[in-house]
Amino acid sequence: MLLAPDLPGPLLKLLALFFWALAIATATAFIVHPIWLPENISLNGVDVDQQLNLTLCIAGAAFVIAHMLLGLFLWRFGGKQAGRALYWHESHRMETAWTVVTAVIFVGLGLQGSRVWAREYLTDPPANAMTIEVTGQQFAWNFRYPGPDGKFGRTRPDKVDDSEGNYIGLDDGDPAGTDDITTQNVIAIPVNRPIQLIIRSRDVLHSFFVPVLRFKQDAVPGMGIPVHFTATKTGEYEVACAELCGMQHYKMRARFLVMTDTDFNAWLKSRSQ
Ligand SMILES: [Cu+2]
Incomplete structure (x- = not known):
């Protein structure tokens, strides 16, 4: 004072x-x-x-x-x-007390938070999880479903051709890829079903952010990063890119649709044609 x-x-x-x-x-x-x-x-x-x-x-x-x-x-x-006012300094008892209390709170919150994080990242997805591949590019989100065979076909960087709509470089020489279903800037998933995403980027760092899922993961060139979640409510939501990735970063977004099983199957079928 x-x-x-x-x-x-x-x-x-x-x-x-x-x-x-x-x-x-x-x-x-x-x-x-x-x-x-x-x-x-x-x-x-x-x-x-x-x-x-x-x-x-x-x-x-x-x-x-x-x-x-x-x-x-x-x-x-x-x-x-x-x-x-009376002035003094050095009270070891008080200094020790507030240091210990602060440390306990910080470490405690950290431990508690790491358990939440580990449940999302360090556990395997349930066996019935559906896998979808996500590929970020400047400035769009590409999604790929493996199709009826459940297998993703091979991709090759030299096959990438935006003018032909082959944004992720699907290799038509691989039979596993012929039934793959790709979409751009729209992803649909069935409600109440575990979903595993494999998140990739074909150029620079992006970040796949779905606020309603409380979920954000960097897309790193050269890596396929798996994450899994279960959405519990149908509706239309938003995917944003949360990593400044270039001049048009602001418009890098996708629609995120959570559907009933029936609607989802119909949607996927319409996309495969
Ligand atoms: Cu981006």
């Missing part, structure tokens, strides 16, 4: 009110949250949202308590009538 005697009392009281108002307004904005994430439609997303809420509750409580105390001290001890 070294600055306290230099400022007039009313100004310090005003400052105290400002800190209290700031704490209350911020807490209210988070509790009411008129602007928030879109709804979650993924099984795993429930854990992601819980983790986010837990982190916000702890950080929010620390923020509110700190600002309330700051305001309180200004109100109570500010101004000339309060005299000079």
